[in-house]
Each structure stands twice: as C-alpha cells, then as structure tokens.
Amino acid sequence: MASFVHRIEVHYTKDPRLKTRTDRIRSLGFPIDELHLTDVYMVATSARDFTRDELVQVAQQLVNPVVQEFTVDEATLPLFDYAIEVGFLPGVTDNVGTTARQTIEDFLAMKFAEGEAVYSSQLYFVRGRLAPEALRALAGTLANPLVNRVRTKTREEYGHTGMDRIVPHVELHELPTAGPVDLGIDDAELMKLGKEGILDPQTGERRGPLALDLAQLHAIRDYFLKLGRKPTDVELESLAQTWSEHCKHTIFASAMDDDVPKGLYKTYIQAATNEIREAAGDRDICVSVFSDNSGAIIFDDQFLVTHKVETHNSPSALDPFGGALTGIVGVNRDTIGFGLGAKPCINIYGFCVGDPDAAAPLFRGKDMSNPVLPPRQILDGVVRGVGVGGNCSGIPTPQGFCYFDPRYAGKPLVFAGTVGVIPWESGGRKLSEKAAQAGDLIVMVGGRVGKDGIHGATFSSEALDPKSPVTAVQIGDPITQKKFSDVIVKEARDAGLYRSITDNGAGGLSCSVAEMAKECNGCHVQLDCVPLKYHGMAPWEVWISESQERMTLAVQPENLAAFMALMERREVEATVIGTFTDTGRCVVECGGAVVMDLELAFLHDGLPKKQLKTIFLKKANPEPDTPCPERLDDTLLAMMKRKNICSKEYITIQYDHTVQGGHVLGPVQGKGRVQSVATLTKIVPGSKKAVGLSQALFPSYSEIDPYNMAGAGIDTALRGLVAMGVPLDTVAILDNFCWCSSDEPERLGQLKLAAKGCYDFSKTFGTPFISGKDSMFNDFSGFDAEGEKVKVSVPPTLLISSIGVHPDAGKAVSMDAKIAGDLVYVIGGTKEELGGSEYFALLGSTGNTVPVLDAAAAKERYVRLANAIAHELVASAFPVNHGGLAVALAKVAVAGRLGMDLTVPVPDSIRPDYFLFSESLSRFVVTVAPDHKRAFEQALGPDAVLLGRTGGSRFRLTAQTLLLDVAVRDLETAYKASFGRF
Amino acid sequence: MPTAPAAPERIPEKALIMSGYGINSEMETHVALTRAGMDADIVHINDLIAGDRSMADYRLLVFPGGFSYGDDTGAGNAYANRVRNNLWDELQEFMDGDNLVLGICNGFQILANLGLVPAFDRTYAREIALMPNRGGRLECRFVTLKPANENLWTRGIKRIYCPVSHGEGNLSCSKETLQKIRQKKMVAFTYCREDMNPADGEYPYNPNGSVEDIAGLTSANGRVLGMMPHPERAMEFTNLYDWPLMKEQARREGRALPAESLNMQLFRNIVAYFS
Incomplete structure (x- = not known):
C-alpha cells in the first residue's frame, strides 16, 4: 500500500x-x-x-x-x-x-x-x-x-479540499495454491459445477462458469478415474477453456441429424473450400485456410494478404468501450500471429445494436437492478473502442457497417477484422509456415498478467445472465501492442529469431501454449516465471487469464540472447516461461509442484462427440396491407432516413482511414459524401494492386428463409467488390455466424440451412471460405421494467466479409455519378422480393418472400461487369443493397450531387413501390459516359437496362406515371438526418 | 518492404525518420522521401538514446505521424519529454547546423511541445499548443491547404490536398505569439475551402478550430516545418479523395492524368534545398 x-x-x-x-x-x-x-x-x-x-x-x-x-x-x-x-x-x-x-x-x-x-x-x-x-x-x-x-x-x-485521494490499489488476500477438485459427485452437482464453476475453498463462492456440459464432465471424470487421481483446478479450468464452444466450435463440429454426420463445418464450409480449390487447380488463390490465426490468399508474387474477422459480443455488452477495443486489438494479434507474423494493414468493423433512439430498459436482476446499458451508450462505447484501437495502432479502418434491430438490445454484436500483409519468404524461410520444436523456449511477450478477462472463453459460450462474471471485462493497451507488433513484424521476424508464434486470446496461456505444443508434441511451463500485474493470483488464474497484448513465441535456445536483447531495446517485456517438449504432455509447474500434467491427446481430442438434432419450421408472416401511394416522394425520403440506410459518416471520420498511405476508394465517396459498401486500399507501396474489402449481412431475412439469407450475404459481399472492378477469381470470403439459443433444435435448423446455403452459393461463385468464426449464444435473459422475465435473442446473423485483389487500382470505379449527361443503367432484374426488406419494415410488416439468388447468372454478370470496368467503360458503379433500387439510385445521385431523370421498367405485375424498394439480389446501378454506350452495352448484354440520364438538380423517377420528383439536396438532407447530432 | 519506384537521382544527404512508442507513419514518410530522391533511415528513438545511431549523420530529421504514447498526457507531449530528457544536447547541435526538421501530425505536436516551432530564439520555449479539436474527437478527412508564405518548404506549391487525421490539431497561442508568427511570415499553410478562399474557421474546411486556419508553421529561422495534414498519405493520384471524378473529367476533356499527386512537391522542395 x-x-x-x-x-x-x-x-x-x-x-x-x-x-x-x-x-x-x-x-x-x-x-x-x-x-x-x-x-x-x-x-x-x-x-x-x-x-x-x-x-x-x-x-x-x-x-x-x-x-x-x-x-x-x-x-x-x-x-x-x-x-x-x-x-x-x-x-x-x-x-x-x-x-x-x-x-x-x-x-x-x-x-x-x-x-x-x-x-x-x-x-x-x-x-x-x-x-x-x-x-x-x-x-x-x-x-x-x-x-x-x-x-x-x-x-x-x-469545499476547499476538493475530492478525496483514493488509490485504486489491487488488494488480494488469498494464499493462492492449486487444489484438487472432486468429480465423484452426482450429476446435479456436476452440472452445477459446469454452469457455475469450481467452489472456491477459501471464499466459499463459485469461481464462474466452466461451460462444460454433463457429457464433457463425465469424460473428464472417467479420464481421471483411469489415472487414479483427482484433477487439479488448473487442469479442470484448462480443459474447460480448450473444450469451450469458443475454442472448439463444438456446434459446427458435431454430427447433425442423419444427413450431416461430419458436422456443419466439415460438410459445408471446409468442403466448399476444398472443392473450389481443387477445381481451380493452378489458379487456386488460397495459401492458408482455417488452420492458422488468419486465412491467407495470394496478393502477388511477393506478398500474401491475410484476413480474419472476430466477434467480441459478450465483453462489449458489459463494457462497450473496453470490449470493442480489445476486440480490434485482439484481431490485430491474429494477424501478427499468422505464419511467422503478418503486418496488420487494414482494420474493419461491424456493429449490430438496438435502436439508439428507442430503448426499452432491460435488467439483469429482478426489481430493476443491474441494468443493461442502453443501445445509445453501447453504440457510443463500441464506436469509440474500435476507433481508439485502430487509430493508436496506426492501422487504417476504412471498412465497416452499423446495423440496427431492437433484438440486439440485450446483446450487441461487435465484429472486428484485420487484413495483414506478409512476404511469401524471408531469408529462405516460408513465412506462412511455422513449427515449434522440442527444446525451443516458450517466451511470453507484451503485457503482464492480471485477473482481466478470466473465463472470457467459457463466458462467451454462455448466454448473458445475472451471474455473468465481472472479470470478463478487459481494457486494451494499444501502445504496448504497437511496440511489440513493430519489433516482431518489422525486426525479429526477418532476423529469424523465433520459430513459431501465436497470440494470447481466449483462454490466455492455457490455449496459446497448448496449441503451439501440438507443433512439437509437448510443453513444460513454469507458472512462477509469468510476470504478473500484482501478487495474489492463483495458478489457475495465471494460466487462463486473458490479459491483453500478449504473444507466445517459440525461440530457439541459440537465438534467445539476441531475441531478449532486441525486446529490451524496444522496451517490450519478454519472459521465458518454459520449454517446448516432445513428451506428448502438457505439464505446468507452480511453486515447485506440478499443477497440471495432461496428455495433449486428451486435452485436444478427448472431447466427447455430440449428436445434434434440428428441426425447421416455416412460419407464415402477415403481408403488409397498405396500398401503394400515388406518389413516392415522401416514401423515398423516409427510406433515406432509415437507420440501416442513412449515413453513419460520423463514425467513419473518427476512424483514421488514410494511415499507411494506401487510400484508393474510401468509406465515403463523391462530392455528396455517401457511404460506400466496399473500399479499396493499397497495401504494398509502389504496387499497382490494391485490396478490396466488403461485408454484407441480412439478419432480417434469417427467420423467414435462412438458406437464402446466406445467399444474400454472399452475393452482396461479392457484388461490392465487383462494383469497384475486383475480378471474382481473386476473391475469398469469411463467415461469422452469430447465432442465438443454439441448444434449441429450431435454431439449429436455421443454422443448418444457412450453412448449406454457404456451401451451395460459394461453390457456384467459386469463391472459397478462408477463415470463419462463430458465436452461438447471443441471448439475454433477464427482466423488463415491470420485473417480468424476458429473453432477448439476436436474430440469427451471418456476416460475410469478402476480400479480393484489384489488379490495377487506377482503373477502379467509385460509386458517385460524375458528369451530367451520363447514361444511367440498372444491371440485373427486379422481382417482387420484399420479405424482410427495409420497405416492409417501414410498413411495419415482415412478409414471406426474401430474395432468391441465381448464383450462376450472377457470376456471369459479375465477370462481364468487372471486364467492362477493366476496359474503363464505366464511370460509376454501385450495388443495390438494403432499400432496393430507388435507394441505390438516390445514393448514386446524392454522392455525385447530380440529378437524374429516369424511366423505370415497372411491369404490370408489380406495384411501383414494391418495384422500387424490392431487395432482389445481383443488381448494380451504373453510370456510363455517352461515348461508351455501345461498347458498354455490348460488354454487358441484355442484362443492362438503360433508365435515363444524369443532370440537373432533381431526382425524377417515372413508370407509367411520374412516381417521384425530389431535389437531390433534399435527398442528401434526409440521408444525413438521423445521425446528424451523434 | 519493397521500395518505391526508383527516383532518377539521389542526393547524398540522408533523412532520419524517428520511430517507436506508437509513431506509425514512418513507412509512408520513408516512401515519400525516397520517391522525391532522398534516402532515409527509420530509427527507433531508443537506438539514438543508446548511441547506436547519431543525428549528426543526417541532414533532415523527421518526426512522422502517429499516436505516440496513445496521446496520453496530451498529444506529442510524452514523446517530446522522452526526447528532451534524453536527446536534448544532440538535438540542439543538430538545430544549430544547416539542417532541416519536419514534423507531420503527431510529429508537429512533438515539435510544438519541444519548442522547435515557433523557436523565436534558442531557448526553445513552448509558445504554441495543439489542443483537442473543437469537435472533441478525431477527424479523418481530406482538406485543402493554401501556402501562406513562400519559403523553402512551400516553393512552387499552389495547393495541397491531403488527409488530416488527428484528435488534437487545434492550434492556439497568445496574441503576442500570433503577432510575431505573422510578422515573421512563419505560417506555412492555412486551411481553405475547395475554391481556395479562406476557411475562416468554418468546419469542416478548418477541421479542428485552429486559430487563423493555421495548418502548418515554420520556425523563425525557417528550417523547421510542422504541419497537421499528411501530404505523405496522398503521394499518388489515386490516393486523392476525388481522383475518380478528376479522372473522368480529364478523359472527357482529353487531358492526360497526372502521374503523381500535387502533394509530392513538398518533398521535392526538401530535396531541392539540399541539391
């Protein structure tokens, strides 16, 4: 003190x-x-x-x-x-x-x-x-x-003395040791152990969820029965981390019904990638998929580009700022931990939150106790967290989105992704490959270990309820990370000073060391060597703590002195905490005693297999019964103000999206500053090539038709890239499933269909999945303001992120209409597909018909458009997204601050409002210089329909009659109204 | 990392680009200088402190952009303290020679805290502050700059169009200091509107609320330039916010496209000074 x-x-x-x-x-x-x-x-x-x-x-x-x-x-x-x-x-x-x-x-x-x-x-x-x-x-x-x-x-x-002098010093009194845990208890007690954690002998309280189910606890009990001893708390906590849903993805790995015996991941995600790669032959773009911390594809003959998207939902619900900050700096480490260390070069983000203007209060406790943070405060916090993380780390954050739905009020979704760049080789070593060897030293680099984030991995595998652990909260320290990121990626890697590296994320050392131990088949850790933030931590806490900003490396003994000296010169703390072995065991010592001694085979593969059952029930939703208004001027203005359509530029400009000097097509475009759905960034100075990124999600389709929801996500994420001119055969995709109540067969039924959609559509497009992550229990259980029990579950959410390589950034196309007199086309047909659309939401309905994807036709169209862009025939291109054709056209007009006078081909069978706001997939709005008319129409074929021309200051749409005639300035005002004061 | 396309000629003088503790724009600054024809080394501040490297080997010292120490205790303040507490004598010697110093964004904040701008005399007193933006948060957007005085840095520049990206770029000083700055013609660049009229403090043209729209300032002897905007982040034509529109207009009017962006002139001026 x-x-x-x-x-x-x-x-x-x-x-x-x-x-x-x-x-x-x-x-x-x-x-x-x-x-x-x-x-x-x-x-x-x-x-x-x-x-x-x-x-x-x-x-x-x-x-x-x-x-x-x-x-x-x-x-x-x-x-x-x-x-x-x-x-x-x-x-x-x-x-x-x-x-x-x-x-x-x-x-x-x-x-x-x-x-x-x-x-x-x-x-x-x-x-x-x-x-x-x-x-x-x-x-x-x-x-x-x-x-x-x-x-x-x-x-x-x-008074005159002011505030008090309070010192927030950590006081821990317990005498920390490891202890045995008795598993010879009945099933009810075992289940309680799994749900609430080990009973602490000193405090008499449970230590927080292990998130182990009965079958898993039986497997552990049987294993130790065979050994003839009780597990230590360190062993049990370690198994809980390694077997957690968060780390092992048991729901994606388990057999499902009779038709998916190998599980969703192997059957639908991995299989799609394998088959696509095989079919591509020597045009395969994948270099490393699913196995490493990020996925990697070819950038050019010198560099690879990596991508990874993570979620940080539960921590962000409790502490939005800290949760989002650790989310983004955490996924940066998935880049630094790719191969022998990629350099983070682009951050992306995505926030799914409740309506910030309409909060129905929720409470974790009865009687209005322990309130859930309102959506506005969550939004403010997560926006700031991703900003501080990216800005302080010198990583541009051009790409992102914000999506609102009241069902995210109980638990927000926070997506954080990082793109990295790494040379194929350095000093004769392939940088995408790594392997610790027996005898290498285990070195922990970066921040110290405290109680932060204990039970993060097991906690995010559980729904949020009153017992959610407070220690799950962490605040990142981006500068500490920036210091080791720089010295590892810019100095130590190319000096060949280490043999393997991974990041400390979920599960802390227990996961990172045990994971690397697979490379050489064993490890021996001295927990006493681990540098701590404060004394008084128990061995199990040190082992599983998720304190941020740490990497684990395997350093050859002959390089140790050079490695440690370099770290010291850069003021980066590095500590030898053990040795990699080939004993087949994970051994941990503390205070002279062995506190963990498990076979790696059991630790990694002892997890009992599950058989999951699903059902799928199609619900019938009411269709809207409002008649089509005679004129749609006000309707379009109302659509432009909708939170899922309007400008969130206030977020964009808080995020440094120009650092590293690679800005080509940014997050806002045109004189009218409209938000794009895809961005293009150079990552290698002097190269013509650039990395295109886009994202898409359609949670409002999930409850209606999860199969086509997946189609909409994939199609839209690809289309964003194609609109800039990125060729489809350079593109890979990533999946993030954020589901809810994944112990219910109905939810698993939706999951299965969505996963099948991923397989079918990615295969038709020929775009492989290279990385993915799932978060299966995004539910909130608590109470409303009347003290009634409520459960708020997120809508099943699948985020598809796309990454592709533009061969020549100078030929890329932005979204804004450019010059008066240009021709305006829509490419791709419109059907009456408004189920789950923004327009039906405006009308207060859900509907039943979501857009259906014809991926084969779409693929041909995308090849043609990318070709036309490569031949510089296109002045602007923008994909039709949430809100449909009229919204897309309006955005292109506002971005260019140019009017349009267009005739839209509304067939007799579709109401004009439905035609304008239907969300049919695979469509683009394109403007073309008059002198390119013939060449462009030849390139696109009958898919491209000429609607009219740009010019003037008004946005006019006519079908059989005049549908709307609005000043572009008024559209811009409406588009920027909703978040103007944020 | 690969180097930029080889510039036709290289001058023998070299640039020292500072790094460490959260500085983050050293790479693009390096590329900008090598493109302009000047070799540069990126050197961690601790290697200077340890004596492994020496400022005396260089003619240009650059404090690049970044978030040193996470902007804690005021942007640039902690890094400036590290310099002042460990490298002050070496730096003063460097300043006494016929050398140049450039600070961009966080680098400008460091220079201001070190008193290297405005540096009315060799006491290097702190005379200006780069306060938090009036909007209270970071602003990342393209701005238009106009040279306010002709000097070695601004020679031949009509306009700079490049990003700002900072939370603390709101230049403030006493009336007397401002008077002296004006008198000695030390304002290098001001924020202006797209039509080159003064921003007059209006957001977003003046993105942070800087007094008299000041975006960049030289020292009294002219050899130090500090500026908030980032010309090194927009070296290529395709880095510019409005390049897609410019490209279409140029094509329709039958004009050729520029090979690089207008912002490179600043770095060429540095090279010209030493040539």
Missing part, C-alpha cells in the same frame, strides 16, 4: 471542447449549463516521497503551459454545482496512468517500485441544477460501473 499520495489536477485555461461536450450531454436530456473537465493524476509511492519542487516539475511534464494550468495537492476551484470524479476500479488497465508513470521515471531517472503507480481519473465539474436522480444518471453516462469508480460531491461537500 502506498504511503505517499499526491494529486495533480490539470485543466485547460479555455477548454476548446467545452461547447461540444456540453451540447452532447444536453442532447442526452440533461439540462446542464456547462460541463468542465479536469485531468487528475494520483501519484502513489511507498519507498520514497516527492518534494513539492519535484511534484511541480513533474506536473510541468504533464501539461502544456501555453493552454493548461495545474494544481499540486490543491483542489481546482472553478464555478460549479457538482463535481463527479471518474477513475478506474482496482486492476483495470490505466493507459494514461502508465504513460504518466513512464514520463516521471524518465524525467527523474528513477523507477517506480512494485505497488507504486500513477492513477489517472477525470474530474467533471457540472454547472446547473440537477435533481438527484438526474445527477446519478449523468454519472452513469460518464462511467461504467464495471470498470469505473465514481465519486460525486456537491459544491458544499467539495
């Missing part, structure tokens, strides 16, 4: 953010006059105190005297009514505090001792009178009780 505590407070003499900050809080419904902010640093030492002079000098290091003032051990005294201080809870990552500590150490040429630290906090001064509940609610929007400590004082309580 620190004996000397000093408080430095820093504020701007004239804060430039004051107005924005105040406005933002007022827009959330708090009638305050002003919200001032002061940064606080608590310097806590025990070995030596600082003199006042030293503290003043230290403060000078932490401020800019041109615009800031500070106080040392004195309260800041502005005019205010309430003071709210928000700091971190003990043990939560405090990056600002760490930087301040390093600055002080560097300045005074000293080192802080164990237990000494600088703690940062933010002190808000509120001007304006608030009712007590409003004040509490305001504090609630400034802080998250799971990571923050909050102290509020009135002006009177604050």
Whole structure:
C-alpha cells in the first residue's frame, strides 16, 4: 500500500471542447449549463516521497503551459454545482496512468517500485441544477460501473479540499495454491459445477462458469478415474477453456441429424473450400485456410494478404468501450500471429445494436437492478473502442457497417477484422509456415498478467445472465501492442529469431501454449516465471487469464540472447516461461509442484462427440396491407432516413482511414459524401494492386428463409467488390455466424440451412471460405421494467466479409455519378422480393418472400461487369443493397450531387413501390459516359437496362406515371438526418 | 518492404525518420522521401538514446505521424519529454547546423511541445499548443491547404490536398505569439475551402478550430516545418479523395492524368534545398 499520495489536477485555461461536450450531454436530456473537465493524476509511492519542487516539475511534464494550468495537492476551484470524479476500479488497465508513470521515471531517472503507480481519473465539474436522480444518471453516462469508480460531491461537500485521494490499489488476500477438485459427485452437482464453476475453498463462492456440459464432465471424470487421481483446478479450468464452444466450435463440429454426420463445418464450409480449390487447380488463390490465426490468399508474387474477422459480443455488452477495443486489438494479434507474423494493414468493423433512439430498459436482476446499458451508450462505447484501437495502432479502418434491430438490445454484436500483409519468404524461410520444436523456449511477450478477462472463453459460450462474471471485462493497451507488433513484424521476424508464434486470446496461456505444443508434441511451463500485474493470483488464474497484448513465441535456445536483447531495446517485456517438449504432455509447474500434467491427446481430442438434432419450421408472416401511394416522394425520403440506410459518416471520420498511405476508394465517396459498401486500399507501396474489402449481412431475412439469407450475404459481399472492378477469381470470403439459443433444435435448423446455403452459393461463385468464426449464444435473459422475465435473442446473423485483389487500382470505379449527361443503367432484374426488406419494415410488416439468388447468372454478370470496368467503360458503379433500387439510385445521385431523370421498367405485375424498394439480389446501378454506350452495352448484354440520364438538380423517377420528383439536396438532407447530432 | 519506384537521382544527404512508442507513419514518410530522391533511415528513438545511431549523420530529421504514447498526457507531449530528457544536447547541435526538421501530425505536436516551432530564439520555449479539436474527437478527412508564405518548404506549391487525421490539431497561442508568427511570415499553410478562399474557421474546411486556419508553421529561422495534414498519405493520384471524378473529367476533356499527386512537391522542395 502506498504511503505517499499526491494529486495533480490539470485543466485547460479555455477548454476548446467545452461547447461540444456540453451540447452532447444536453442532447442526452440533461439540462446542464456547462460541463468542465479536469485531468487528475494520483501519484502513489511507498519507498520514497516527492518534494513539492519535484511534484511541480513533474506536473510541468504533464501539461502544456501555453493552454493548461495545474494544481499540486490543491483542489481546482472553478464555478460549479457538482463535481463527479471518474477513475478506474482496482486492476483495470490505466493507459494514461502508465504513460504518466513512464514520463516521471524518465524525467527523474528513477523507477517506480512494485505497488507504486500513477492513477489517472477525470474530474467533471457540472454547472446547473440537477435533481438527484438526474445527477446519478449523468454519472452513469460518464462511467461504467464495471470498470469505473465514481465519486460525486456537491459544491458544499467539495469545499476547499476538493475530492478525496483514493488509490485504486489491487488488494488480494488469498494464499493462492492449486487444489484438487472432486468429480465423484452426482450429476446435479456436476452440472452445477459446469454452469457455475469450481467452489472456491477459501471464499466459499463459485469461481464462474466452466461451460462444460454433463457429457464433457463425465469424460473428464472417467479420464481421471483411469489415472487414479483427482484433477487439479488448473487442469479442470484448462480443459474447460480448450473444450469451450469458443475454442472448439463444438456446434459446427458435431454430427447433425442423419444427413450431416461430419458436422456443419466439415460438410459445408471446409468442403466448399476444398472443392473450389481443387477445381481451380493452378489458379487456386488460397495459401492458408482455417488452420492458422488468419486465412491467407495470394496478393502477388511477393506478398500474401491475410484476413480474419472476430466477434467480441459478450465483453462489449458489459463494457462497450473496453470490449470493442480489445476486440480490434485482439484481431490485430491474429494477424501478427499468422505464419511467422503478418503486418496488420487494414482494420474493419461491424456493429449490430438496438435502436439508439428507442430503448426499452432491460435488467439483469429482478426489481430493476443491474441494468443493461442502453443501445445509445453501447453504440457510443463500441464506436469509440474500435476507433481508439485502430487509430493508436496506426492501422487504417476504412471498412465497416452499423446495423440496427431492437433484438440486439440485450446483446450487441461487435465484429472486428484485420487484413495483414506478409512476404511469401524471408531469408529462405516460408513465412506462412511455422513449427515449434522440442527444446525451443516458450517466451511470453507484451503485457503482464492480471485477473482481466478470466473465463472470457467459457463466458462467451454462455448466454448473458445475472451471474455473468465481472472479470470478463478487459481494457486494451494499444501502445504496448504497437511496440511489440513493430519489433516482431518489422525486426525479429526477418532476423529469424523465433520459430513459431501465436497470440494470447481466449483462454490466455492455457490455449496459446497448448496449441503451439501440438507443433512439437509437448510443453513444460513454469507458472512462477509469468510476470504478473500484482501478487495474489492463483495458478489457475495465471494460466487462463486473458490479459491483453500478449504473444507466445517459440525461440530457439541459440537465438534467445539476441531475441531478449532486441525486446529490451524496444522496451517490450519478454519472459521465458518454459520449454517446448516432445513428451506428448502438457505439464505446468507452480511453486515447485506440478499443477497440471495432461496428455495433449486428451486435452485436444478427448472431447466427447455430440449428436445434434434440428428441426425447421416455416412460419407464415402477415403481408403488409397498405396500398401503394400515388406518389413516392415522401416514401423515398423516409427510406433515406432509415437507420440501416442513412449515413453513419460520423463514425467513419473518427476512424483514421488514410494511415499507411494506401487510400484508393474510401468509406465515403463523391462530392455528396455517401457511404460506400466496399473500399479499396493499397497495401504494398509502389504496387499497382490494391485490396478490396466488403461485408454484407441480412439478419432480417434469417427467420423467414435462412438458406437464402446466406445467399444474400454472399452475393452482396461479392457484388461490392465487383462494383469497384475486383475480378471474382481473386476473391475469398469469411463467415461469422452469430447465432442465438443454439441448444434449441429450431435454431439449429436455421443454422443448418444457412450453412448449406454457404456451401451451395460459394461453390457456384467459386469463391472459397478462408477463415470463419462463430458465436452461438447471443441471448439475454433477464427482466423488463415491470420485473417480468424476458429473453432477448439476436436474430440469427451471418456476416460475410469478402476480400479480393484489384489488379490495377487506377482503373477502379467509385460509386458517385460524375458528369451530367451520363447514361444511367440498372444491371440485373427486379422481382417482387420484399420479405424482410427495409420497405416492409417501414410498413411495419415482415412478409414471406426474401430474395432468391441465381448464383450462376450472377457470376456471369459479375465477370462481364468487372471486364467492362477493366476496359474503363464505366464511370460509376454501385450495388443495390438494403432499400432496393430507388435507394441505390438516390445514393448514386446524392454522392455525385447530380440529378437524374429516369424511366423505370415497372411491369404490370408489380406495384411501383414494391418495384422500387424490392431487395432482389445481383443488381448494380451504373453510370456510363455517352461515348461508351455501345461498347458498354455490348460488354454487358441484355442484362443492362438503360433508365435515363444524369443532370440537373432533381431526382425524377417515372413508370407509367411520374412516381417521384425530389431535389437531390433534399435527398442528401434526409440521408444525413438521423445521425446528424451523434 | 519493397521500395518505391526508383527516383532518377539521389542526393547524398540522408533523412532520419524517428520511430517507436506508437509513431506509425514512418513507412509512408520513408516512401515519400525516397520517391522525391532522398534516402532515409527509420530509427527507433531508443537506438539514438543508446548511441547506436547519431543525428549528426543526417541532414533532415523527421518526426512522422502517429499516436505516440496513445496521446496520453496530451498529444506529442510524452514523446517530446522522452526526447528532451534524453536527446536534448544532440538535438540542439543538430538545430544549430544547416539542417532541416519536419514534423507531420503527431510529429508537429512533438515539435510544438519541444519548442522547435515557433523557436523565436534558442531557448526553445513552448509558445504554441495543439489542443483537442473543437469537435472533441478525431477527424479523418481530406482538406485543402493554401501556402501562406513562400519559403523553402512551400516553393512552387499552389495547393495541397491531403488527409488530416488527428484528435488534437487545434492550434492556439497568445496574441503576442500570433503577432510575431505573422510578422515573421512563419505560417506555412492555412486551411481553405475547395475554391481556395479562406476557411475562416468554418468546419469542416478548418477541421479542428485552429486559430487563423493555421495548418502548418515554420520556425523563425525557417528550417523547421510542422504541419497537421499528411501530404505523405496522398503521394499518388489515386490516393486523392476525388481522383475518380478528376479522372473522368480529364478523359472527357482529353487531358492526360497526372502521374503523381500535387502533394509530392513538398518533398521535392526538401530535396531541392539540399541539391
């Protein structure tokens, strides 16, 4: 415990953010006059105190005297009514505090001792009178009780002494050792053990979910019966991590019904890729699929490009900022951990959240206790988290989406992906391959281990309920990661200093070390060597902790000295924690005792097989009964404002999408700044080639027709790339299944159909899956405001991400209409397919007919369009997506700030509104220069239908009669209205 | 990494590009300089501190963009402290020579905290601050810049069109400092509208609220330039936000497309200074 505590407070003499900050809080419904902010640093030492002079000098290091003032051990005294201080809870990552500590150490040429630290906090001064509940609610929007400590004082309580000097030091009292766990208990007790965790002998409380089911616990019990001993808690926790749904994907791996004995993954996903690769022969683009931390395809004859998309749903529900931040920096490590280390070069994101403007409150506990964060706060947090992660890491984040549905209010989905680049070879070594060898040292690199994220892997395999563990929350430290990312990928890799590498994600060391141990068939770990954030952690906690920013490497003994010296020069902590062996066992020692000794074969393959049963029931939904309006001007404006259609540019511009200098086609395009659905980025300086990325999802189709939902996702993700001119034969795709209630046969029935759709459609397109991830229990169980039990499940969500290589970025095409007089075409036919559409949602219905994909016809069309673009016949191209043809045309017009006068070919059999807003697949809106008319029509054939021309300032659509005539400026205003104040 | 297409001629003077602790634009800065004809080494600050490398071997010192120390304790502040606490003498010697210093974005923030701009004299007092953007968050978008004074950096430049991407680029200083900056013609670039009229503080043309639309500033002796926008991120024509439109217009009007972007002139001016 620190004996000397000093408080430095820093504020701007004239804060430039004051107005924005105040406005933002007022827009959330708090009638305050002003919200001032002061940064606080608590310097806590025990070995030596600082003199006042030293503290003043230290403060000078932490401020800019041109615009800031500070106080040392004195309260800041502005005019205010309430003071709210928000700091971190003990043990939560405090990056600002760490930087301040390093600055002080560097300045005074000293080192802080164990237990000494600088703690940062933010002190808000509120001007304006608030009712007590409003004040509490305001504090609630400034802080998250799971990571923050909050102290509020009135002006009177604050007095002249100000806030208290609280040091959030971690105090752990238990005497941590490993202990045996008795599995000789009845099935009810075993199930309780699986669901709630091991009973801690010291605290008398359960340690949190193992997420092991009865069959798995029986298998473990039988294994140890044969050994004639009880498992230790370390062994049981380790098995729970390795066998978790999160790590083993048991639902995708298990036999299903009679017709899928090998499971969904092998039958539909892997089989599609294998068959596509075989058919492609020497035109196969895949280099590494499914086996490594990311998938990799060919970029050119020097480089590979990798891609991986992860989800971080459960942590983001609890702490949106920290969850999303660790999501993005976590998937960066899947890139650094690909092969011998790829360089992260593009981040992508996706958020599925409830409606931020309409929150029905939910509670984890009865009687309105333990509230779920409202969608607005979740959205704000996840937006900020991905931004901080990518921005601080110097990785551009051009590509992403935001999708809203009330069913994401219980649990949001947060997708985070990273593209990497890696040379085929360096120094004669193939960089996509790696293998630890017996005798190599196990080296942990990066951050230290704390209690963060314990039970993350088992927890994300469970639905969120009142017992969800608080330690699942982690906050990332992107700069620590940036430091080791740079030294590994830019220095150590090409110096050949290590033989294998993987990241520490779910399950921490227990998963990363055991996974690498497969490469050489064994490992021997000394847990005592693992550097800790604080003392008092039990061996099982050290072994499975998910503390962020760590990699595990296999370093040859002869390279160890050079490796460690390099890490030290870059101020990256690296520690030898054991040795890789070939004993076939995973052995862990702690405090001189063996706390784990398991056969690798049992650890990895002892998991009992499951047989899953599914059913599929087609429900009939009511069709809308509103008649078609005579004119559709207002309808189109209403569609443009819909949250799944309108501009979310406020997110885009917070994300650095230009770093690394590869920007070609960005997230917003054209004079009118409309959001694209695909982006193009150069990843190798000097090369003509560029990487195209797109994403698609149609959760609103899932409950109606999961098979065609998968078709819509694949088709749309591919179409985004084709519209920029990326040829289909360079494209690979990734799947992220985020399902709900995957223990129910009905949900599994939907899953099976979606997986079958993935197989059928990817095969027809010839685009292989190279990586995927699933998250099967995105459900919330709790209570509503009346105390009634509710379950909120996400709609079954399949995100398809696509990646392709553009052969010549200079020939790529953007989405905006460019020049007055250009010809406007629609490519591909429109059917009455509005089930689950945005238009039916506007009408308050679901409907029954989702778009059906003709992948063979689509493929031919995509080849033709990519060809036309390669011959520079196309001025702009944009895929028809959510909202249908009229929305796509309007977006192209707004992007170009150019009017259009078009005649749309509405057949008699379809209502004009249905024609305009049907979401039929495989369609593009394209503009073409008049002098390219013949060549373009020849290239596309009868698929391309000329609708009219661009020009003027109005957007006019005519069928038999005039359907709408709107100013492009009004369309732009509507398109940008919904998130204008975010 | 592969190098940029070989420039026709290389000058013997070399550039030192700083890295480490979250600096992240060293690669594209390196590419920009080599394209312009100047060789450059990317050097980790700890290798300078350890004495493995020396500033004296270089003529241009670059602090590139990035998020050093995650912008904690104020953007650029912690990295500037590391420089001041460990490399100050070496840096002063470098500054006394006929050498150039360039800071872009985070690099500008570091220069401001080190007092290398405006550097009215050799005391290198901190005179300007790059405060948080008025909007309170990071802004990533293309901006148009106009050279405000002719100097070695801006020579021949009519316009710069490149991204900003920062959370703290809102330049602020005292009235007296501003007066001196104006008097000594130290403003290098200002934010302006697409038609080259002044932004007059209006968002988004002036993306951060900088006083007098200042986007870039030189030192009093002119040898140091700090700027918030990133010309090195838009070296190629296809890096520009509006290139697809420019390309169509050029084709219809029968004009040829530029091989590189207008922003490269800044780096060519550096090379010209040493040639």
